[in-house]
Amino acid sequence: MDTHQRRNSSTARRKLYQRLGFGLLGLTTALTVLPILLIVVLIFAGGVPSISLEFLTGFPSNGMRSGGILPAILGTVYLTFFTTLFAVPLGIAAAIYLSEYAADSALTRLIRIAIINLAGIPSIVYGLFGLGIFVLFFNLGTSILAASLTLAIMTLPVVISTAEEALRSVPQSFRVVSISLGATKWQTVRRIVLPQSLPGILTGVILGLERAAGETAPILFTGAAFYLPTLPSSPLDATMALPYHLYVISTQVPGMPTRVQYGTALVLLILVLGLNLIATIIRSRARARRQW
Amino acid sequence: MEIKLNVSWKKTLQAINEQVITRAIQASGYSAILFVVVIFIFLMREGLPALEEVSVSNLFSARWYPIEDYFGILPLLGGSLIVTLGAALVAVPFGLGTAIFIAEIAPRWAREILKPFVEVMAGIPSVVLGFLGIVALAPRLRVLLDLPTGLTALAGSLLLGGISIPTVVSVAEDALDAVPRAYRDAALALGATRWQTIWRVTLPAARSGVITAVMLGVGRAIGETMTVMMVTGNAPVIPAGLAGLFAPARTMTATIAAEMGEVAAGSVHYHVLFFIGILLFLISLVINLTASAVVFRQRKRAERILS
Numbered sequence: 305m306d307t308h309q310r311r312n313s314s315t316a317r318r319k320l321y322q323r324l325g326f327g328l329l330g331l332t333t334a335l336t337v338l339p340i341l342l343i344v345v346l347i348f349a350g351g352v353p354s355i356s357l358e359f360l361t362g363f364p365s366n367g368m369r370s371g372g373i374l375p376a377i378l379g380t381v382y383l384t385f386f387t388t389l390f391a392v393p394l395g396i397a398a399a400i401y402l403s404e405y406a407a408d409s410a411l412t413r414l415i416r417i418a419i420i421n422l423a424g425i426p427s428i429v430y431g432l433f434g435l436g437i438f439v440l441f442f443n444l445g446t447s448i449l450a451a452s453l454t455l456a457i458m459t460l461p462v463v464i465s466t467a468e469e470a471l472r473s474v475p476q477s478f479r480v481v482s483i484s485l486g487a488t489k490w491q492t493v494r495r496i497v498l499p500q501s502l503p504g505i506l507t508g509v510i511l512g513l514e515r516a517a518g519e520t521a522p523i524l525f526t527g528a529a530f531y532l533p534t535l536p537s538s539p540l541d542a543t544m545a546l547p548y549h550l551y552v553i554s555t556q557v558p559g560m561p562t563r564v565q566y567g568t569a570l571v572l573l574i575l576v577l578g579l580n581l582i583a584t585i586i587r588s589r590a591r592a593r594r595q596w
Numbered sequence: 597m598e599i600k601l602n603v604s605w606k607k608t609l610q611a612i613n614e615q616v617i618t619r620a621i622q623a624s625g626y627s628a629i630l631f632v633v634v635i636f637i638f639l640m641r642e643g644l645p646a647l648e649e650v651s652v653s654n655l656f657s658a659r660w661y662p663i664e665d666y667f668g669i670l671p672l673l674g675g676s677l678i679v680t681l682g683a684a685l686v687a688v689p690f691g692l693g694t695a696i697f698i699a700e701i702a703p704r705w706a707r708e709i710l711k712p713f714v715e716v717m718a719g720i721p722s723v724v725l726g727f728l729g730i731v732a733l734a735p736r737l738r739v740l741l742d743l744p745t746g747l748t749a750l751a752g753s754l755l756l757g758g759i760s761i762p763t764v765v766s767v768a769e770d771a772l773d774a775v776p777r778a779y780r781d782a783a784l785a786l787g788a789t790r791w792q793t794i795w796r797v798t799l800p801a802a803r804s805g806v807i808t809a810v811m812l813g814v815g816r817a818i819g820e821t822m823t824v825m826m827v828t829g830n831a832p833v834i835p836a837g838l839a840g841l842f843a844p845a846r847t848m849t850a851t852i853a854a855e856m857g858e859v860a861a862g863s864v865h866y867h868v869l870f871f872i873g874i875l876l877f878l879i880s881l882v883i884n885l886t887a888s889a890v891v892f893r894q895r896k897r898a899e900r901i902l903s
Contacts, residue, residue: 322791326701332693333702336761337710340717343728394624401625405618417888418628424812424884425635425877426819428849432856432873436638440861457631464628488610490617518721521821521849525856547723547822554727555826562731569724580719584712 344573351570354563360571368531368553369561373568375535379448379543380517380575383527386452386539387459387516392509394456395463399505402464403471404493423461427521430458434526449539451527458522459512466511470504471497503590510583518576520547530556546572639877643870650868660832660846662855662865669872671832675845678835679752679824683817686757688810691764695809698765699772700794711769718762725755726826734827741842747829749845755827756817764813771805772798808887815883818849819876825850848872 362372398415406412434454444450474497482492498505520528528548536543550568553560646655650667657668698710733754734746741750775798783793799806829844832851836843852869859865 318789318792322789325791325795329693329697329701332690333697333710336690336694336765337713339758340713340720343720343725344716346728346732347724394627397621397624398627401621405621406625415625415628417885418632420888421632421881421884422628424815424819424880426821426849426880428819428821428852429635429639429873429876429880432642432852432870433635433638435856436642436870437634441638457635460628460631488614490614514719518719518723520721520723521853524853547721550723550727551822551826554730565727565731569727572721573724576719576721577716580716 347569347573350566354567359567368557375532375544376546376549379545382448383452383545384513384517387455390456391459391463395460396467398464399467399471403468419461419464427519430454430522431524439526446527446542447540448527448543451523454522454526455516459516462512462515463508466508467505470501474500503586507583507587510579514576514579518547520551639874643874646867646871649864658834667868671834672848672851674834676847678840678845679749679847680817682753682841683756683760684814687760687764687813691761692768695765695768699769714762714765722822726823729755729827743842747827747844748842749828750841752824752828755823756820759820760813760816763816764809767809767812768806771802775801804890808890811883811887815880819880821849821853825853848876
């Protein structure tokens with residue numbers, strides 16, 4: 305009887321602890337998620353009123369305090385385009401190497417460690433590196449080209465690791481069948497493995513682009529311009545860019561109307577979250593359609 | 597005869613093609629190593645001259661005032677340290693709590709909503725957070741804590757904590773997910789509550805992954821640039837203990853970002869900024885090497901147990 309009672313009270317206490325513990329963890333989760341929601345809501349609430357055709361397609365005027373942000377939007381599009389051009393072929397090839405060709409050797413492990421380290425290098429250090437190698441050493445000047453090359457090396461680890469994961473998820477039997485039918489290794493990769501993993505690879509590419517489009521620090525000294533009266537005419541010109549423009553108008557220009565700041569932040573946020581959304585949709589649709 | 601020749605010709609061509617492509621793919625794989633090495637070489641090339649041009653006692657002094665040739669990096673190290681410490685105080689409890697909640701407690705539908713939501717945070721550009729820090733967070737902190745300015749290390753810490761949380765959550769959640777189901781089933785079968793199972797079985801089993809999560813989160817915080825540059829007030833003073841959280845601070849990253857645009861290439865100031873870059877590179881190298889060593893060891897141990 306006595307032990308029975310004691311057991312009962314200990315069970316009750318354990319139940320109570322569990323309820324308290326779960327409640328606490330639920331609270332931390334809510335406190336993590338709510339600020340994210342708040343940030344998005346704040347930017348939308350502040351930015352939506354300033355979005356207009358003129359804002360999206362006009363040039364800045366009156367010391368950037370009015371007018372539009374077209375050069376910044378286009379600049380970010382240019383930078384992202386060239387970054388893709390450099391990072392995607394190299395990143396996918398590296399992923400193919402790791403997933404399809406590399407043996408489990410010390411050298412392969414070294415490559416993996418290098419990728420982890422590339423992913424961890426602070427973005428401003430990429431900026432320094434880009435300044436040292438592309439702007440000065442290769443003499444490209446502060447240009448779209450120098451900034452894109454810098455961004456490309458920075459996004460490479462994202463592209464490699466997501467693409468590798470996608471390639472690895474293709475069942476081994478697909479490769480075995482292809483090889484047994486007389487296909488070479490490359491034919492197998494090209495005709496069987498790559499098409500099957502395409503949605504996953506695409507997701508990785510878009511996530512890489514998202515990172516490139518939103519970054520400021522790597523382009524500070526490699527290609528971003530404070531203000532330009534005309535659009536860049538070649539990849540060797542400097543360019544305005546959305547993230548850098550937001551930095552400039554929120555810290556460097558006195559008397560800046562918050563309307564323009566919020567509007568710029570909103571356009572940048574929509575661009576980046578839009579890419580994120582596309583990646584998520586591709587991923588989940590591919591998962592639903594997968595037959596293996 | 598002619599047909600046979602044709603076929604063998606084709607075969608040779610195909611073999612050459614295969615060789616070339618294989619080599620190209622191999623080279624791309626190795627390129628990651630090449631980039632790390634080249635980055636390091638270029639940082640050294642531009643940063644090491646600082647050690648010849650600036651005396652060590654100047655470099656490790658408490659005064660950063662480059663216009664008058666004072667290049668003391670201690671205030672910058674201190675600024676990075678205090679902002680990162682504050683960020684860790686935010687990111688570790690909230691990140692781990694969220695990871696445990698998502699991995700162990702939340703029902704399936706909530707998990708499907710929460711995971712992409714936290715990923716959204718990872719996607720918000722740091723310059724947007726810096727902007728919100730200036731217009732929304734700092735003024736409120738100033739009023740709330742009755743400070744002369746809201747642009748303090750604390751504002752930086754809060755935002756950096758938010759930036760690090762997604763890293764902590766996703767790595768820690770993966771680690772918790774990787775704990776075999778049998779562990780949990782065994783604990784529950786022995787009469788443990790779900791809470792006890794989480795606390796005494798699942799978390800200890802995922803320990804090394806959780807440590808990795810914290811380390812990578814801290815690494816993310818140390819390297820963050822734009823947000824801290826915009827909200828910490830950028831005063832190069834050595835923080836006075838934890839009270840330094842409530843005063844302006846200036847990190848290593850923010851110093852490079854704010855000053856590199858205005859120095860002449862090849863000047864002493866330029867070399868010192870690259871020297872700070874070397875320090876940042878080495879810090880991130882140490883953090884990531886340790887983190888990957890932990891992961892590799894963990895994998896080996898798991899293989900041993902399973903075989």
